[in-house]
Amino acid sequence: MKNLLVTGGAGFIGSNFINHLLSKRDDLKIINIDSLTYAGNLENLKQSENHPNYSFVKADITDRESINNIFEQYNIDNVINFAAESHVDRSILGSEVFFNTNVMGTNVLLEAAKRFGVEKFLQVSTDEVYGSLGPEGKFSETTPVDPNSPYSSSKASADMMALSFQRTYGLPVVITRCSNNYGPFQFPEKLIPLMILNSLNDKKLPVYGDGLNIRDWIYVIDHNKAVEHVWEKGRIGEVYNIGANQEMTNIDIIKLILNYLDKSEDLIEFVKDRPGHDRRYAIDSTKIETELGWKPEYKFEEAIEKTIDWYLENKTWWERILSGEYQEYYKLQYKNV
Ligand code: NAD
Numbered sequence: 001m002k003n004l005l006v007t008g009g010a011g012f013i014g015s016n017f018i019n020h021l022l023s024k025r026d027d028l029k030i031i032n033i034d035s036l037t038y039a040g041n042l043e044n045l046k047q048s049e050n051h052p053n054y055s056f057v058k059a060d061i062t063d064r065e066s067i068n069n070i071f072e073q074y075n076i077d078n079v080i081n082f083a084a085e086s087h088v089d090r091s092i093l094g095s096e097v098f099f100n101t102n103v104m105g106t107n108v109l110l111e112a113a114k115r116f117g118v119e120k121f122l123q124v125s126t127d128e129v130y131g132s133l134g135p136e137g138k139f140s141e142t143t144p145v146d147p148n149s150p151y152s153s154s155k156a157s158a159d160m161m162a163l164s165f166q167r168t169y170g171l172p173v174v175i176t177r178c179s180n181n182y183g184p185f186q187f188p189e190k191l192i193p194l195m196i197l198n199s200l201n202d203k204k205l206p207v208y209g210d211g212l213n214i215r216d217w218i219y220v221i222d223h224n225k226a227v228e229h230v231w232e233k234g235r236i237g238e239v240y241n242i243g244a245n246q247e248m249t250n251i252d253i254i255k256l257i258l259n260y261l262d263k264s265e266d267l268i269e270f271v272k273d274r275p276g277h278d279r280r281y282a283i284d285s286t287k288i289e290t291e292l293g294w295k296p297e298y299k300f301e302e303a304i305e306k307t308i309d310w311y312l313e314n315k316t317w318w319e320r321i322l323s324g325e326y327q328e329y330y331k332l333q334y335k336n337v
């Protein structure tokens with residue numbers, strides 16, 4: 001039985017990861033630690049919360065003492081670090097918490113992993129560390145890191161630190177760099193859920209700049225399966241890019257959402273561009289495909305409809321977020337945690 005520490009497991013990708021892993025495996029215990037920022041929502045984990053191999057601890061990854069206690073108490077032997085401040089726009093408004101959590105929090109986890117010893121430490125990173133592409137080419141693992149936003153520079157810093165722990169102390173670190181995710185439980189500040197909910201509520205859809213920025217989209221379950229592959233089979237000290245070859249302009253996605261929901265394109269409103277806005281991301285995931293045998297399973301056209309349907313069917317989930325009511329859930333459900 002492995003004792004896997006998953007950080008940030010109440011967020012979008014982490015909660016999908018835990019729900020996915022616990023529904024198919026009984027050879028591991030998952031200890032989910034999350035400080036429950038605005039983006040952390042224990043409602044995402046309803047299907048897992050009573051699983052015998054699941055524990056939740058409310059803890060901040062920047063809190064050295066708590067993290068050391070958790071490593072000791074739960075006999076942690078593997079770490080997957082999803083916890084982060086994850087939204088570029090918020091990082092432009094205020095960068096400090098991004099560097100505290102994404103850089104110092106990662107340092108606390110790496111130091112604890114070094115002190116107590118682990119089989120593997122997987123740092124979940126992003127393609128945004130590579131910066132921005134022109135019309136041609138893709139990011140490969142050898143593309144130089146060249147981040148543009150406070151968010152991506154904090155993630156790049158954490159990557160460099162994690163690799164240095166591998167090279168200096170022999171800590172068994174691997175890194176994944178994935179493209180933009182979409183799917184159930186994504187907080188409605190990111191492009192796809194924001195545009196779905198605004199369309200449903202007949203609110204304007206704010207498109208930054210000319211709407212022609214390109215992102216390379218991947219369904220969250222494909223990302224999670226890739227993380228599982230890298231955790232189990234990835235070579236120590238290596239970086240693995242994860243992507244599904246599904247480049248789309250923002251405006252095309254927005255029109256697709258409006259069309260699916262039978263709403264008018266008059267809702268589209270072009271607004272001032274994001275400062276330092278990366279033009280294009282595209283991922284070359286040949287390495288993980290050839291070396292580890294992972295391949296994406298979901299096509300954008302199907303999975304985006306699946307995602308829109310999920311938001312249509314889970315109105316209570318997002319209404320509670322929009323009203324701030326979801327924050328009460330934790331107090332109700334975990335009175336003594
Ligand atoms: P999210 O914002 O939905 O979730 C982040 C989670 O981390 C939340 O539950 C939050 O409460 C928790 N957290 C934040 N600060 C913490 C702290 N100091 N201590 C403990 N917990 C804390 O983010 P997400 O979209 O699920 O992203 C997860 C990871 O994947 C991040 O590391 C992100 O950089 C990376 N990533 C995201 C995408 C994407 O498209 N969303 C793409 C590639 C990589």
Ligand code: TYD
Binds near residue numbers: 206207209
């Ligand atoms: P986002 O979901 O914030 O992801 P990231 O910036 O990490 O790629 O944004 C995706 C794209 O959508 C990005 O080009 C910015 C754009 N965007 C808008 O045009 N309007 C919006 O309101 C948001 C949130 C994003």
